[in-house]
Amino acid sequence: MAMLTHIVAVGGIVENEQGQVLLVKTQHGGWVFPGGQVENGENLIVALVREIKEESGIDIMVSSLVGVYSNTATYKWHDGVTDVPTKVMLDFTCKPLGGELGTSDETSDSRWVDKNEVLELITAPAIRTRFQAYLDFSGNTTYMEYVTKPNFAVKLERTI
Template sequence: MQMPVHIVAAGGFVTNENDEVLLVKTRRDGHWVFPGGQIEVGENLIDGVIREVKEESGMDVTVSHLVGVFSNTATYEGHSGVKIVPTKVMFDFVCEPVGGEFTTSDETSDVRWVHKEDVLNMISAPALRTRYQAYLNFEGSVHYMDYVTKPEFEVKSKRTI
């Protein structure tokens, strides 16, 4: 049996008192996304999402609650020398801003607050749109979804837990 390998990542839906959501624009492809990324070795999920939000936007946050767990079970050829990108497991959290100032990073070229209803007009990736919709639909139960992004986006299963 081959030992399983998963990338673990966390995303942050940072919302302010004006019902706006924090978005960052990626340098790699110029798309708008909510901040997040891979959890580092020895790092827990909460610290990881706080770090990712700070690195990508300059904002300091606290984590409120978990809204979704998502598995991208597609494996595909990567970039930058990565032969195969393994299964990814993403944990999405609602976060509250507690300080900091907007800054960009080597991963982001822009940062802004976007009214909650306008976010889907800016996010183009189907997987991110699906995860954002789960955030909008959150009613106390965590969303779980299994999907693939390659060769095209397809939801394999979904439920609340």
């Protein structure tokens, strides 16, 4: 029997008092809001605080759960052999507490961007879709299933 595995990841939409959102530029994905995989033994909030600090230099407080996403695309990893597991991503709104903008091994740039200009920088369809859910957030958490390969497509969208 195959081992059942999900990758769990968290994303943080950090908005400051000026209505700007924290974005980081990654080596592969272009501009995104920061986040990453939850490590073994780590809770979601600790993981998100760690990832945002690592990728951007900014310290944050996690506020609300905006969206839960399943990427159910089945495809092979870069090695052409390994099956990529289903990814479950949880996006949270966050408030900045301090720190200084910086970069990491994974990021080449970080900046505060006016909320209404964010979608001009983000090109990845899945990240755009998740940021739009944040813009539309009215208190009800979005749940969405999508696939990223061979082409991006939303399979299910509802609030929970």
